[in-house]
Amino acid sequence: MNQEYPSALLEKAVSEFGKLPGIGRKTATRLVLHILRRKEEEVTAFADSIVRLKREAKYCRECHSISDTDICPICSNPLRDHSVICVVENIQDVMAVENTMQYRGVYHVLGGVISPMDGVSPGDLHIDSLIERVATGEVKEVILALSSTMEGDTTNFYIYRKLTQYNIKLSVIARGISVGDELEYADEITLGRSIINRTPFTGKTI
Amino acid sequence: MNQEYPSALLEKAVSEFGKLPGIGRKTATRLVLHILRRKEEEVTAFADSIVRLKREAKYCRECHSISDTDICPICSNPLRDHSVICVVENIQDVMAVENTMQYRGVYHVLGGVISPMDGVSPGDLHIDSLIERVATGEVKEVILALSSTMEGDTTNFYIYRKLTQYNIKLSVIARGISVGDELEYADEITLGRSIINRTPFTGKTI
Numbered sequence: 001m002n003q004e005y006p007s008a009l010l011e012k013a014v015s016e017f018g019k020l021p022g023i024g025r026k027t028a029t030r031l032v033l034h035i036l037r038r039k040e041e042e043v044t045a046f047a048d049s050i051v052r053l054k055r056e057a058k059y060c061r062e063c064h065s066i067s068d069t070d071i072c073p074i075c076s077n078p079l080r081d082h083s084v085i086c087v088v089e090n091i092q093d094v095m096a097v098e099n100t101m102q103y104r105g106v107y108h109v110l111g112g113v114i115s116p117m118d119g120v121s122p123g124d125l126h127i128d129s130l131i132e133r134v135a136t137g138e139v140k141e142v143i144l145a146l147s148s149t150m151e152g153d154t155t156n157f158y159i160y161r162k163l164t165q166y167n168i169k170l171s172v173i174a175r176g177i178s179v180g181d182e183l184e185y186a187d188e189i190t191l192g193r194s195i196i197n198r199t200p201f202t203g204k205t206i
Numbered sequence: 207m208n209q210e211y212p213s214a215l216l217e218k219a220v221s222e223f224g225k226l227p228g229i230g231r232k233t234a235t236r237l238v239l240h241i242l243r244r245k246e247e248e249v250t251a252f253a254d255s256i257v258r259l260k261r262e263a264k265y266c267r268e269c270h271s272i273s274d275t276d277i278c279p280i281c282s283n284p285l286r287d288h289s290v291i292c293v294v295e296n297i298q299d300v301m302a303v304e305n306t307m308q309y310r311g312v313y314h315v316l317g318g319v320i321s322p323m324d325g326v327s328p329g330d331l332h333i334d335s336l337i338e339r340v341a342t343g344e345v346k347e348v349i350l351a352l353s354s355t356m357e358g359d360t361t362n363f364y365i366y367r368k369l370t371q372y373n374i375k376l377s378v379i380a381r382g383i384s385v386g387d388e389l390e391y392a393d394e395i396t397l398g399r400s401i402i403n404r405t406p407f408t409g410k411t412i
Contacts, residue, residue, distance in 0.1 A: 004304055006279060006297070007272045009263050013255040020237050031226050033297060035256055036263065036272070043260040047253035049219040050241055054249040057215050057242065066213045066242070073212060091212070091239060098210055 010036075062133070064109040064126045066091050074098075074106055081105045083140040085133065087159065089113055089147060097145060105143070108133065113151040114158055122158055130159070134166050141169040148175055174199075216242075268339070270315040270332045272297050280304075280312055287311045289346040291339065293365065295319055295353060303351060311349070314339065319357040320364055328364055336365070340372050347375040354381055380405075 005011035010032065017028035035043055059065065060072035067073070074080060074094075084105030088094055094107050110125045133139060142163060146152035156172060163170055176194030177186050186194075211217035216238065223234035241249055265271065266278035273279070280286060280300075290311030294300055300313050316331045339345060348369060352358035362378060369376055382400030383392050392400075 004301070006266075006300065007259075007263055007274050009255075009259045009274055010272055010297075013259040016252045016255040019252070021240050022233075023237075027228075029298060029301070031229075032256070032259065034227050036260060038260075040260055044257055046222045046225070047257045049215075049222040050238070051250055051253045053213075053215045053219040053238065054242060054244075054246055057213055060212075066216055068213045068215055091216075092235060094212065095210070095235070 063094075063107045064111060064129070065094050065107060079104075083138060084143065085130070085139055085141070086143045086145050087130065088145050089152075093145065105141075108142075110146075110155070113146055113149070113155040115151040115154075125155075127159060127162065131162055134163055134168060139166075139168055141171065144170070144172045269300075269313045270317060270335070271300050271313060285310075289344060290349065291336070291345055291347070292349045292351050293336065294351050295358075299351065311347075314348075316352075316361070319352055319355070319361040321357045321360075331361075333365060333368065337368055340369055340374060345372075345374055347377065350376070350378045 005014065013032045013035075014025065014028045017023055017031055018025050020028075023031070035046070056068070058067050058070060060067040060075055061070050062075040063072060065072050065074070069076070075082075081104050085108050086097060086103060086105055087108045087110060088097065089110055089112055091109060094109060097103050097107070108126065108130045110127065110130075112120050112125055114120060114122055114125065130142075134142065142159075144156045144159060146155055160170060174197065175190065176197065177183065177190065183191065211220065219238045219241075220231065220234045223229055223237055224231050226234075229237070241252070262274075264273050264276060266273040266281055267276050268281040269278060271278050271280070275282070281288075287310050291314050292303060292309060292311055293314045293316060294303065295316055295318055297315060300315060303309050303313070314332065314336045316333065316336075318326050318331055320326060320328055320331065336348075340348065348365075350362045350365060352361055366376060380403065381396065382403060383389065383396065389397065
């Protein structure tokens, strides 16, 4: 789009917003003009929150999740079960699992999955530090909660090979029909897996 | 969603992003975590562009469009026809008309339309300054290019009554079937108007 902006300041702000994922030039213009209508202190607060996050946010020394302190609130919580580690790709996934209220262990954020196509090799991920945590002997179970993709499966297998020498339980989150889904519309691979990995029925629904 | 953020800095930035129109909490989290992965100088540039825009952007003394100078590039351009004023609601509309490459006159940005429901009265809009521009006697035509809504029509009528005493041509942009649209799917009001306002056919397609 060969759009001529009446102001270089406007154009600059729009182009900065346009760098965000999923924000095109039109949406960026709309967002920037919305910001322009707000009070100066509100705009400064918005800008400050981003710069402060970037400058001051830390990554937990234990699990590599984002944190305001050296050790994140989950890793430093004595009520959590430190013998169970849930391995996830990123911080959003930590929040997603936390939202389920079904997990009381701790986490390990890999920072991605092995993906030769995107140039991500095992060395780019926090896999070594996971092995170090397991090597302390204090870990009883590692739950692999990565995406159900080729890259996720590759990463699962890589970690499996690295951890197989340790006396721990290694599990992977269940893959099957989503709760609320109708069988008719499920893809055959998911349905196939859900039959292979069927679980004993105890008469209770989830 | 009762989402617990592992960092107060993260939560603050997400809540600031969530104030933008059309950005929910989930999208805000995605955008903020994307920003967190960028270099510090990129993040600062992003934040600076917004604060600078808010602090330094001016509004053109003539047409009230955004500008880096007291008079915007369009109003100060001697090649534009200053005897024709196109009245629009906001800055986006100036850019939209400019993109058509069909207009060589100047603009007047009202800053909205009359909307008693939203508490917007004529006094809140740049209508007086439009009348002042017309009163100089240098304007030959005013083109009303407001939204085709009840509020747009009300504003058109209000401006019409204010300008009727001056010896100028007052026109409104054509309303009809959009180029590329099929009649079958057009709403009946638009179709009705497009029949009433039919234009002489000269054998040329647009």
